[in-house]
Amino acid sequence: MCSVTYAMKYAKRFFPILSVVLMFCPITRSVLTTPVPPTCSKPEILNGNVVPDSAVYHNADMVEFSCNSGYTLNGISTATCVANETDASWDSPPPSCKETPVPVCGKRATAFSTSARIHGGSTSTSGSWPWMVQVFRSTGATLQFLCGGSILSAKWIMTGADCFSNSDTLVIYAGTLTLTESVPEEQQLPVRRKVKHPSFINYQSGNDVALLEVSSSIVFNGLVRPICVPPGTNYELPPNTKCFFAGWGRTHDHTLSPSETLQEVEMQIQTKTYCDPKYRRFISASPDGMPSTLLCAHGNNKDTCAGDWGGPLMCDVGDGTWYQYGVNSFSDDRCDNGPTFYTQMTQVYSWIETVTDSNFTVPDDxxxxxxxxxxxxxxxxxxxxxxxxxxxxxxxxxxxxxxxxxxxxxxxxxxx
Structure with a gap:
């Protein structure tokens, strides 16, 4: 290696040689460079996301993991980049995203005893009816409550066709008992598609049922679950079967406001002989009485009221599985002057199956x-x-x- 210092030390004795050396040996100098600190690379999470999203992360940078819709996070939800002079790594491995299992329809997470319930107008408890949803009309900064509804699957809601117009912007709330009080468990779900039954004209014409497709998948848990739908006429129930109805409708005749908290009432399916004259009271132009697309039910001196439209008539077949047998269509203006008429699910099952592409859970037929x-x-x-x-x-x-x-x-x- 050439050295200027060595050459100058002996310059007097070897000046001619030094001249030649300097001609062919360039003067070298050392260059001081700042080392690049190590960084952490972006952690990989299948079926999930990393926030903030970056190619590299520096010391003390923290990321948060989340899973796509339909998946559940399994592991620690955050990680921090730890870097020193020579190395960098995350303080914990990235979690995994496991597919969220779809719960069996009609099953409740909480215990239920009909003997502990008051017939008519009692307040529901959290988890009693995990498929119940609220249907709101969005008018910009405000929301207007329209009807109740029920969860069929992670993407589909069922309610009454007479509850809304085709131009309405609808929002669904699931996992909550109250209309105005926000709770951490509630899910707000904008509606992307509204499908009314093709034979629906008005509530008097029957087939008062609609399907709402939400824009993002519903996350199932103990407070949010789907209800079963009886698949066809083989699942019709005999008269006098005891069922339940739940909704946010009026609780008294002298009020115009819906109930703030979800109410429930025990109902009993009535015979056609009982229902026909009651039906003619509403639809005088129907000499044949109540059509097969409807069923009627009545409570023990209690019934549904305005604001309960679109809600489900729910029946337990005896093994703890709840089926929706009707969608609340209409009743008397007086809250206790029943019966209530419901769109019969067994008559519209094939239409539901077609619209949803069988994307809902049903029991074995x-x-x-x-x-x-x-x-x-x-x-x-x-x-x-x-x-x-x-x-x-x-x-x-x-x-x-x-x-x-x-x-x-x-x-x-x-x-x-």
């Missing part, structure tokens, strides 16, 4: 009449949920446990 031997050999067998009737006489409710015992008995008889 079991035909209780399809048994050997024939349960009604000399009469028409009418199928219900978990039971059947022969002709007009109430039939025996056949439970699964009884079927198993009966099968074992038959096998023993064959062996003997």
């Amino acid at each position: 079991v035909n209780e009449c399809d048994q050997t031997p024939d349960p009604c050999p000399n009469e028409k067998c009418i199928n219900y949920v978990g039971s059947y009737t022969c002709g007009a006489i109430s039939g025996l409710r056949i439970h699964y446990a009884f079927q198993v015992i009966w099968g074992i008995c038959l096998m023993l008889c064959l062996i003997i």
Whole structure:
């Protein structure tokens, strides 16, 4: 390596040589550079997001992880970049995003006892009806409550077709009991598509039902779950079946304001003989009485009222699974002068299936009449949920446990 210092030390004795060396040996100098501090690279999270989003992160930079709709975060939601002179790394590994399982329809997260409920007008508790939603009209800075509704799936809401006009901008609130008080668990869901039943003209014409597609997926939890829909006429319920209705409608005749908190009332499905004259009181031009697209139900000196429209008539078939059998369509102006008429779900099931592309949860469609031997050999067998009737006489409710015992008995008889 050439050195100017070495050459000048012996300059007097070797001046001629030094001259030659300086000609061919350039003077060198050291250049001081500032080292680049290590950085952390962007952490990867499948089906999720990192905020803030950057290519590199410096010491003490913190990021927050979130998952896409339909996925649940599994792990620590934040991480901090820790860097020294030689290395940089995150203080914790990135979490994973696991697909959120869709809960079984019609199941509640909280215990429920009808004996502990007051018939008519009692206040609902959190988690009692996790599929209940509020339908609001957005007018810019304000929201106007229109109707109740129910959750069918992560993308679809069901309500009444008479609740809104096609030009309305709708917003859904799920996971809350009150109309005006915000709670951390509530979900605000703008509606991207409104589909009314094609046969709907007004509430008097029947088929008062609509489907609302929300713009982002509903996040299911203990307070937000879907309700089951009975798949077709095989799931019709016999008269006198006890069901429940819940809504934010008026609680008294002398008030025009809806109820601030979700109310519930026990209802009983009525016979067509009972419903027909009541129906003619509203629709005088219908000599045949209530059409098959409707059913009517009435409470114990209590009923639904204005503001309850669009809400679900809910029935427990006996195993803790709740089905929606009706959408509240109309009733008397007086809150206690029932019955209430509902769009019958079993009559519009195929339309719901078509619009939603079967994107909702339903139970198995079991035909209780399809048994050997024939349960009604000399009469028409009418199928219900978990039971059947022969002709007009109430039939025996056949439970699964009884079927198993009966099968074992038959096998023993064959062996003997």
